[in-house]
């Protein structure tokens with residue numbers, strides 16, 4: 001690399017094509033590389049080479065490397081900067097790419113391209129002297145030429161002026177100052193242009209200025225512009241004394257743009273406002289004295305803390321919770337026993353004993369508002385309406401309702417909260433619930449108290465003891481809050497499936513009300529009074545679109561549900577509603593097109609199709625009765641039945657397989673044939689759905705079975721027909 005003329009760069013350089021940054025001699029720039037030729041340059045040259053020479057590459061600015069290896073090279077910018085790759089970092093995310101840190105050495109001109117693939121290699125002519133940086137700070141070559149000397153002096157003075165306007169305590173400014181005195185004057189245009197805020201276009205002009213004089217001429221206006229900008233900014237600062245304390249800070253990156261003035265003052269003001277607002281909230285939260293004292297103390301600490309301290313966020317969250325808690329916010333009870341009875345009766349069928357006890361409880365509350373009565377605990381199988389009675393109680397009282405699921409809770413801090421010393425600490429479920437409802441007298445339903453667990457983290461049931469004891473809960477202390485909260489206004493109701501697993505001490509604090517399962521008749525009633533109307537509403541259907549007869553409900557209950565409650569029944573009705581909703585939605589579209597066609601009722605078995613859709617009800621009982629007779633005649637009847645159904649199958653709305661058909665004891669060919677034919681289309685009536693109006697074929701039918709079965713039915717039906 002050395003010759004008579006000083007240090008020389010290699011005459012053949014691999015070229016990195018860049019369209020983003022401009023590398024000037026004497027500066028260091030980071031380039032991101034992801035295009036094919038540039039990637040090859042890094043992987044085949046920079047990463048494989050072992051000598052210093054192999055780390056020297058040429059950076060051609062203002063030239064985009066084509067996205068594909070096969071694409072032709074664009075015209076290269078004629079002047080580039082030779083540089084040393086001082087760092088190569090590779091990553092595969094989000095796509096393979098390298099990040100190169102390159103320090104510029106000197107300018108070069110591309111004489112000829114030697115090869116284009118896998119990376120660009122060119123014969124180059126060095127334009128700057130490389131040893132210019134190593135010569136001591138003199139007026140050097142510039143001194144030889146008068147005009148140039150004048151220019152370089154002007155430039156130096158401008159640079160000193162700029163520095164005088166900047167804050168010397170910022171490291172990069174101090175470094176700039178040192179450089180200014182130690183570097184030879186002819187290097188200054190490049191170094192200063194790379195440090196001040198300039199656009200790529202301006203930097204390119206400096207790079208293209210091969211003669212030193214021209215370079216000074218190009219760089220000087222940039223420097224003057226920067227000084228003018230700063231002067232203007234300082235003037236505005238003086239005019240606005242509020243901003244006096246604002247600090248002029250310079251980014252470490254080494255650029256001094258106007259926008260880098262840090263308006264710290266504004267943040268401080270915001271913080272101040274924030275703290276004042278919080279203090280106002282603390283005073284307005286109407287909390288007891290003890291809590292207020294704690295809050296004010298925390299607030300004082302918060303004001304002294306810098307925002308960056310981790311504890312700042314903790315204290316802030318704590319104070320936010322304290323001001324949000326309903327210390328003295330409550331709803332007014334609107335208890336009217338007669339209205340409560342009607343509401344309970346309207347919401348729930350049967351459950352007479354439970355409803356009676358609930359009314360007694362409410363009546364006593366009406367007479368003595370400060371009742372420290374027992375905690376009611378509804379015990380019964382799933383789906384018998386325990387939760388929903390709890391919700392009704394809240395409605396009758398006009399109180400907020402909140403359910404706390406205790407199933408599987410095995411850590412007492414779930415109930416009592418974590419101490420604030422722990423990372424990620426938070427309040428327990430009771431305090432959280434109060435924050436959610438926003439009043440201090442809600443109805444809290446402690447669901448599944450029999451499923452509380454126990455672990456090394458303590459016994460949550462023991463924590464509940466304090467919550468549920470009317471003598472103690474007026475000063476319930478959550479570990480997170482660390483101040484007492486009065487829970488005596490909260491109405492607690494608990495539910496459980498069994499009393500066997502409720503800890504005796506907890507059970508002792510509650511009055512157990514057994515909620516037994518329902519009889520078949522009760523379930524049919526519940527379905528027709530509550531479940532079906534509810535489900536219809538939830539699915540956007542009207543009673544005209546889906547009518548489920550009582551026998552059908554009975555069928556569903558006896559064949560498809562086996563439970564003490566009604567949850568499974570509710571799900572099955574939901575499934576029917578969904579299937580019907582699909583049909584109704586499809587039907588609407590059909591109706592529209594049919595409206596255009598003049599009505600011509602198709603005759604089938606003496607009835608129009610639309611009327612058939614209303615009357616296709618093959619009673620489960622009749623059908624079963626027939627095929628239970630082990631005779632050929634009955635098989636024939638079934639075959640006939642099925643053929644009949646297949647004919648009108650478009651109008652059949654619900655197909656549900658009776659489980660009995662598979663377990664039938666028929667033998668021989670006929671039954672095999674029968675099963676084959678009817679495997680999936682053995683139709684038992686489950687429900688019939690009438691079209692909304694005569695002549696409309698949008699009738700539909702729900703299946704209590706899955707949609708999958710419905711699909712299978714229809715596919716077999718079409719095969720058979």
Ligand code: ADP
Nearest residue numbers: 347348349382383384385386387388526530566
């Ligand atoms: P549990 O809490 O006992 O497990 P839920 O209260 O969640 O049961 O009840 C399940 C569903 O059954 C709810 O939609 C509820 O309205 C309904 N339900 C249960 N019993 C009755 C009833 N007697 N009258 C009306 N709906 C009932």
